[in-house]
Structure formats: structure tokens, C-alpha cells
Amino acid sequence: MSKDDARLERLQGMLRQRGIILPAFDLYGGAKGLYDFGPVGGRLRSRLNQVWLDHWLSLGNVVEISCPTVTPYEVLEASGHVGEFSDFMTVCGQCDEASRADTLLEGYHPNPDALAKAELQSLLEEVNPECPSCSSRDWSEIIAQNLMFSTTIGQGSEGFMRPETAQGMFTSFPALYRHFRERLPFGAVQVGKGYRNEISPRQGMIRLREFNMAELEYFIDPNEPLEHDFSSWSSKIFNLVDGEGTLHSMSLAQAVEKELIRHATVGYFMGKTYDFLVGIGIDSSRLRFRQHAADEMAHYASDCWDAEIEGSYGWIECVGIAHRGCYDLEAHEKATGKTLRARREFSEPKIVEIDGWTIDGGVAGPAFRADAGQVKTIVESFESSVEFPADITLSDGRVVTVQSEHVKRVQKTVKETGEWFIPHVVEPAFGIDRILWHVIDHAFEETEKAGEPYRMLKLADSIAPIDVAILPLFEKDGMDELALELHQRCCQKAGIVSLYDGSGSIGKRYARADEVGVPICVTVDHQSVEDRTVTIRNRDDGSQTRISMDELPFL
RNA sequence: GCGAGCGUAGUGUAGUGGUUAUCACCGGGCGUUGCCAACGCCUGAACCCGGGUUCGAGUCCCGGCGCUCGCACCA
Numbered sequence: 001m002s003k004d005d006a007r008l009e010r011l012q013g014m015l016r017q018r019g020i021i022l023p024a025f026d027l028y029g030g031a032k033g034l035y036d037f038g039p040v041g042g043r044l045r046s047r048l049n050q051v052w053l054d055h056w057l058s059l060g061n062v063v064e065i066s067c068p069t070v071t072p073y074e075v076l077e078a079s080g081h082v083g084e085f086s087d088f089m090t091v092c093g094q095c096d097e098a099s100r101a102d103t104l105l106e107g108y109h110p111n112p113d114a115l116a117k118a119e120l121q122s123l124l125e126e127v128n129p130e131c132p133s134c135s136s137r138d139w140s141e142i143i144a145q146n147l148m149f150s151t152t153i154g155q156g157s158e159g160f161m162r163p164e165t166a167q168g169m170f171t172s173f174p175a176l177y178r179h180f181r182e183r184l185p186f187g188a189v190q191v192g193k194g195y196r197n198e199i200s201p202r203q204g205m206i207r208l209r210e211f212n213m214a215e216l217e218y219f220i221d222p223n224e225p226l227e228h229d230f231s232s233w234s235s236k237i238f239n240l241v242d243g244e245g246t247l248h249s250m251s252l253a254q255a256v257e258k259e260l261i262r263h264a265t266v267g268y269f270m271g272k273t274y275d276f277l278v279g280i281g282i283d284s285s286r287l288r289f290r291q292h293a294a295d296e297m298a299h300y301a302s303d304c305w306d307a308e309i310e311g312s313y314g315w316i317e318c319v320g321i322a323h324r325g326c327y328d329l330e331a332h333e334k335a336t337g338k339t340l341r342a343r344r345e346f347s348e349p350k351i352v353e354i355d356g357w358t359i360d361g362g363v364a365g366p367a368f369r370a371d372a373g374q375v376k377t378i379v380e381s382f383e384s385s386v387e388f389p390a391d392i393t394l395s396d397g398r399v400v401t402v403q404s405e406h407v408k409r410v411q412k413t414v415k416e417t418g419e420w421f422i423p424h425v426v427e428p429a430f431g432i433d434r435i436l437w438h439v440i441d442h443a444f445e446e447t448e449k450a451g452e453p454y455r456m457l458k459l460a461d462s463i464a465p466i467d468v469a470i471l472p473l474f475e476k477d478g479m480d481e482l483a484l485e486l487h488q489r490c491c492q493k494a495g496i497v498s499l500y501d502g503s504g505s506i507g508k509r510y511a512r513a514d515e516v517g518v519p520i521c522v523t524v525d526h527q528s529v530e531d532r533t534v535t536i537r538n539r540d541d542g543s544q545t546r547i548s549m550d551e552l553p554f555l
Numbered sequence: 556g557c558g559a560g561c562g563u564a565g566u567g568u569a570g571u572g573g574u575u576a577u578c579a580c581c582g583g584g585c586g587u588u589g590c591c592a593a594c595g596c597c598u599g600a601a602c603c604c605g606g607g608u609u610c611g612a613g614u615c616c617c618g619g620c621g622c623u624c625g626c627a628c629c630a
Contacts, residue, residue, distance in 0.1 A: 032621070194630075204622095505594095509591085
């Protein structure tokens with residue numbers, strides 16, 4: 001076992017014992033890929049969510065929404081998840097090793113990932129590749145393994161648990177567009193659960209079947225480059241790994257200018273992401289951004305940068321910042337026939353001369369009956385120079401003759417002041433559990449105290465699950481009453497979580513508080529009973545100061 | 556899903572067929588102690604689940620569940 005593995009095990013043991021992160025349904029033997037946030041972890045998670053929300057809402061043109069996790073089949077069919085969000089697996093008949101069919105066929109097709117199941121099956125049979133583990137050539141039929149959790153809605157309609165929160169924001173586009181008075185750019189954020197029925201969840205909190213995600217969908221006009229202020233990062237050098245794996249160390253503004261980052265808004269959100277992660281305690285030296293290679297991109301993305309954080313499991317993708325283009329809104333438009341567009345006014349109105357034909361409904365209607373609609377479409381496509389009577393061919397091959405009394409000349413001037421277009425979307429998507437894991441990993445500090453191992457979580461104040469621990473030096477002589485009174489006062493303060501601990505020696509209580517990352521401990525001692533002063537102990541350096549208990553900074 | 560290893564109190568562990576399952580930390584109570592895991596006494600807590608072999612199973616066998624690693628996938 002390596003040194004890091006041993007540290008990881010000690011950390012996980014501590015997290016279980018202190019009620020931060022525990023295996024879910026442990027009582028029943030546990031359930032793979034599912035975790036509980038315990039009495040301390042629950043608060044930690046909600047704090048992190050709140051800091052995340054505040055961070056993005058501060059942009060000023062972003063709103064928070066909340067959509068269902070249960071999602072109708074059609075929505076995820078339109079978004080491409082039903083078709084794309086699956087792996088096609090095949091099993092070796094000799095060694096039982098399961099492989100992805102598209103991976104096996106990589107050398108035989110430019111993009112096997114894009115093939116439909118039947119095409120993939122026939123290509124597999126044609127090529128019959130070697131098994132990577134036993135070199136035989138004996139493959140089972142391909143099985144589609146969809147990564148979404150199926151469910152039934154009501155009596156019989158099919159649905160899924162959402163694999164991402166994003167679709168709810170796309171389907172809410174009309175309400176968002178109205179809310180923002182039909183002016184781009186704007187965004188919507190959502191924090192909530194997502195579900196992926198992973199074949200094999202691994203690495204603790206890193207790959208889960210139910211997980212917390214936080215996503216921003218930022219809608220922009222692709223024709224109007226946005227002005228983004230990169231000045232706050234001007235002196236920061238970012239670690240940027242491009243699609244070929246080459247590391248570039250430069251400022252964000254430079255990277256955008258050199259088009260290493262292809263879109264300024266993506267670059268801007270990378271900066272905002274950096275601020276968020278470092279703000280909650282991620283070690284900036286163990287943070288980098290990596291661009292997806294073309295073949296690595298999700299089915300909806302046209303450019304994507306991941307924020308990767310280094311921790312006990314190596315470099316892990318914790319945030320994906322994707323340029324989704326108009327993919328999603330267009331897909332939902334096509335599926336529903338509804339308009340999911342924004343209006344762009346021209347700087348100068350366009351004058352369009354229309355000179356052509358249309359049908360005279362009163363005459364052509366009775367004459368062509370069911371075909372009248374088709375006749376109209378065809379006639380309206382004619383140049384003004386066409387002469388009637390004219391023979392036209394309908395879609396089923398029949399030929400009808402259009403007489404001059406069936407048609408009318410159309411001549412008008414139309415002024416177009418703008419046009420409708422499908423907005424593009426830039427999406428920063430955060431894996432909250434992965435981030436939380438790395439926050440803990442980076443905050444976990446092992447030292448020694450009097451020869452004994454000593455552990456603490458140096459969590460940022462903004463996410464610490466417990467703000468203050470109130471400790472009576474002894475539970476007697478009035479110290480316990482005074483401490484309880486103070487504890488009650490703290491708890492009544494909105495946003496403050498206080499922990500009362502009167503059990504064990506004072507040193508032991510400090511140690512326990514340090515393990516759950518309480519930034520300050522307030523100790524009520526004999527002098528407190530005399531003059532209502534208390535000592536405040538700082539977690540990170542152990543320093544203590546005495547102060548009147550009525551003047552505590554957070555009250 | 557397949558292969559390999561593993562599964563004993565809250566945590567970390569000892570126990571390789573023999574009856575009251577080890578040790579430490581831990582949790583609780585009382586006492587003591589004037590502030591960094593102190594001490595004393597008392598006390599709490601476990602063999603993952605189910606089948607099998609055996610006179611007897613924590614220990615051996617089979618199946619399930621879970622954990623770790625590899626293949627694979629991803630926020």
C-alpha cells in the first residue's frame with residue numbers, strides 16, 4: 001500500500017466516524033455508488049451549494065430555477081440522450097471480457113462511436129477483431145447499455161431520471177426569455193440530483209449513480225461577441241492543457257487572444273470557475289484546465305474545457321465548461337415544433353421586394369380540393385415571369401394544370417426589422433460531489449501533537465458545516481448553563497450553526513472540533529461566570545483570545 | 556458485466572476448525588482536573604447476508620451484497 005493510499009484510508013475512516021460522508025444504506029449491506037452526507041456532511045454540502053449559487057447569481061443576469069428529476073422519454077430522446085448516452089458492449093466468448101464494440105473497431109472506421117447499433121453489429125462481424133485480453137475472435141451480439149435510469153411515469157408512459165439538470169433549463173427557455181424581457185445574454189442555474197446508472201461505480205465519491213450537480217446554461221447571441229472583463233485574472237497564470245495534451249501556461253486573456261480557448265465566454269467562465277474553486281479551498285497549484293480532444297467531446301458539445309483537480313485519485317474532472325452551440329434548443333424545436341428562438345433587430349431594416357404569385361383561394365380551393373395546399377406552395381415558389389396555364393407536378397407524381405383564374409399576382413414591399421435565431425449556449429457544469437471530495441482532500445491535514453497523530457479539516461469559513469463550537473470547561477459551577485445559553489443564542493442567529501460539546505476533556509473536544517473543521521471554539525470557563533467573558537480559539541493556529549461573550553463577532 | 560484481492564464494535568485491528576472473539580483508540584455515566592486527544596472507576600459496541608461441509612464455522616466450500624484494483628465510462 002502506498003503512502004497516499006494509507007492517507008486516503010485514514011481520511012475515509014475519519015469521514016465515516018465524524019458523520020461527514022458514509023456509505024448509504026449501510027444497514028442493509030450498502031449500495032454501490034450511493035453515499036450519505038451525514039449529520040456534518042449534510043450541512044457541508046448545502047453550504048457548498050449555496051456558495052455556488054451566490055457565485056453565479058452575482059453575475060446579475062442569471063436566475064435560479066428548479067426542474068424535476070423525473071423526465072419524460074420524449075425530452076431525452078430529443079436531446080439525444082436515449083440514442084447517444086449508451087455504450088454498445090460485446091462479450092468475448094473465450095475469456096468473458098466485456099469490451100465496447102466501438103473501441104474494438106477504432107482502426108476500421110473513422111468514427112465508430114457515431115454508428116447505429118445495427119451498423120456497429122455488422123462491422124463487428126465483418127472485421128471480427130482480436131480480443132484485447134485473450135486474442136481470440138469470438139464476440140457475442142452487441143448489447144446497448146444505456147446509462148440512464150429508466151422509470152415509469154403514471155400507468156404506462158416511459159421516462160428516465162435525468163442524467164443532467166441542463167435539459168430542464170432548455171425546456172424552460174420560453175419562460176426564461178420572457179423573464180429577461182427578451183434580451184440576451186442571460187443564464188439559468190440549477191443545483192440538484194442527476195442520475196447515471198454506471199456500469200461500475202468506483203473510486204468512492206468520484207463516480208456515483210446518484211450525484212449532485214450544479215449547472216449554468218448561459219444563452220448568447222452567436223453573432224454578437226460579448227465583452228468580458230479578464231482584468232481580475234491578468235496576473236494569474238493558468239495551467240491549460242490543449243486537445244493534444246500540450247501544457248500552456250499563460251493568462252486567460254492571452255489564451256483567448258491566441259484562440260487556444262476558442263470562445264471568450266468559455267474563457268470568462270473558466271476564470272469564474274477558478275475563482276469559485278479556489279474560494280472554497282481548492283489548492284490552485286493542483287488545479288488545471290484541459291481541453292477535450294475532438295473525439296472526446298460529448299454529443300452536444302463543440303468545444304469543452306474541463307477543470308481538473310488533483311487529489312487522492314489523481315487528476316479528476318470536476319467541472320466541464322462546454323460550448324453547446326445551438327444543439328439543444330434546436331433539438332427541442334425539431335421535436336416539438338415550438339419556437340425556441342430569440343429576436344435580433346437589424347441595425348438597418350431590410351427592404352425585401354416580393355414579386356410573384358399566390359393562389360386565388362376562392363377559385364383554386366374548390367378546383368384542387370385536397371391538393372390546394374400543395375398547389376399554393378408550388379405556385380408561390382414561381383418567378384414572376386411564369387405564364388399560366390401551367391402544368392405542375394405534385395409530390396405523388398400527378399400532374400395538374402393551373403389556370404390563370406386560379407392564381408393572383410403578388411407584388412409588395414416588406415420591411416424586415418430583424419430576425420429570429422436559435423441562441424447558443426455556454427454551459428459550466430459542476431460535479432458537486434467530486435468538488436466536495438477534493439475540498440475535503442485538500443483541507444485534510446495530518447500533523448503530530450505531542451507525538452500523537454493529529455488530524456484536521458482546514459475548511460474555508462464559507463463552507464464549514466459548523467461555525468462555532470461552544471465548550472464549557474466543566475459542566476458545573478454555572479459554566480454549563482452559561483454555555484448552553486450562548487449556544488442557544490448562536491443557534492437562533494440565522495445562518496449560524498453552533499455545536500455544544502460538554503463531553504470529555506477540553507483538549508479532546510478541541511481535537512474533535514478540528515476534525516470536522518470548526519473554525520472557532522468558544523470556551524466558557526470560571527472567569528466567564530464572573531464577568532461574561534469567554535475565550536475564542538482559532539482552529540488553524542490554536543491561538544486564544546478573551547472577549548466579552550456579548551461581543552462575539554458572528555452574533 | 557468479467558477477472559484478482561478483501562469484508563470482525565463508531566474507527567483501526569488480532570484471531571487458519573474447538574465453545575466467554577483480542578487489543579487500542581472511540582462513545583456514554585460518575586469522579587477528578589483551571590484550556591489542547593490527561594487520569595481513575597463503571598459502562599456501551601462487531602464476526603456483511605444466506606446456504607452448505609462438520610460433533611463444532613469468524614476461520615473451509617457455494618451464492619448474494621459491499622469495498623479496492625484492472626478493462627470501460629463519466630460531472
